[in-house]
Amino acid sequence: RIDIHHHIFPASIGKAGLSAKVGWRTPPENLPWTPEVSLEAMAKTGVKTAVLSLPAGLPAGPAGSENRRAARHFNLYAAQICRDHPERFGFFACLPNLFDTKGALAEISFALDELNAWGIAVSSSYGEAANAKYLGDDHFDPIWEELNNRSAVVFLHGAQIPSSTPYPHPFLGIPVTEVPNETFKAASHLVVTGKKRRWPDVKIILAHLGGSTPFLAPRVAALSQHMGCPLSREEIIQDFKAFYYDLALSSHETTLTAMRAFVGDDRLLFGTDFPGELGCL
Numbered sequence: 001r002i003d004i005h006h007h008i009f010p011a012s013i014g015k016a017g018l019s020a021k022v023g024w025r026t027p028p029e030n031l032p033w034t035p036e037v038s039l040e041a042m043a044k045t046g047v048k049t050a051v052l053s054l055p056a057g058l059p060a061g062p063a064g065s066e067n068r069r070a071a072r073h074f075n076l077y078a079a080q081i082c083r084d085h086p087e088r089f090g091f092f093a094c095l096p097n098l099f100d101t102k103g104a105l106a107e108i109s110f111a112l113d114e115l116n117a118w119g120i121a122v123s124s125s126y127g128e129a130a131n132a133k134y135l136g137d138d139h140f141d142p143i144w145e146e147l148n149n150r151s152a153v154v155f156l157h158g159a160q161i162p163s164s165t166p167y168p169h170p171f172l173g174i175p176v177t178e179v180p181n182e183t184f185k186a187a188s189h190l191v192v193t194g195k196k197r198r199w200p201d202v203k204i205i206l207a208h209l210g211g212s213t214p215f216l217a218p219r220v221a222a223l224s225q226h227m228g229c230p231l232s233r234e235e236i237i238q239d240f241k242a243f244y245y246d247l248a249l250s251s252h253e254t255t256l257t258a259m260r261a262f263v264g265d266d267r268l269l270f271g272t273d274f275p276g277e278l279g280c281l
Contacts, residue, residue: 005271023173180211
């Protein structure tokens with residue numbers, strides 16, 4: 001069993017503090033995180049190999065040399081963990097801020113060619129507030145072109161972006177209510193801009209069953225086409241079905257039944273979201 005959605009929490013990111021800011025509480029027994037914490041959980045859940053990735057939005061900060069160095073540091077750290085524990089860990093490499101096209105392309109080459117990363121992890125959007133851009137933006141085309149040329153695996157996780165209103169309850173923080181919709185917005189943006197079919201050889205995995213993606217895809221097909229999207233309703237649905245979907249925190253009988261009807265078992269991938277949660281789902 002391979003856990004495709006398994007995070008890495010280097011001590012330098014201060015995960016407990018990051019979680020608190022967005023209305024989440026990382027299980028204290030999983031902090032400070034070490035590979036041994038994951039290996040213990042993997043033994044309990046029957047996972048042979050976990051694919052490590054940083055939380056979405058990291059490394060943080062604007063495009064520039066410091067952001068590039070942070071991405072390189074995290075990727076070297078993840079690669080060392082994989083070397084120390086062969087066959088137990090793989091990793092999805094992080095990239096510098098995608099507005100730094102040259103830096104992102106260089107890190108893709110280094111991570112895939114030199115560090116043997118299993119793929120690339122990306123956030124649903126980059127930038128802040130009105131300056132944020134989702135993944136289908138034209139600015140990111142050179143990055144998608146390179147990933148397509150390499151037939152790369154891309155792990156797409158929703159960003160922890162707050163709504164314009166406060167989250168409704170302490171039990172319903174940003175990771176619960178907003179992150180699933182950020183994944184949907186990024187996936188939908190790739191579809192309606194035609195980028196999903198323009199780069200068909202990139203294998204994109206949507207975290208957490210794509211958040212609200214599967215359930216809003218028919219709405220996008222109907223209303224985006226009405227608003228002028230050149231793709232037909234059938235083409236839009238077809239492109240949503242071309243994603244892969246991981247099961248982390250989503251493997252309930254209801255959702256699994258719906259997803260099997262939507263894409264079939266060959267597009268569903270096991271994931272836990274450990275150590276962000278207890279690894280029991």
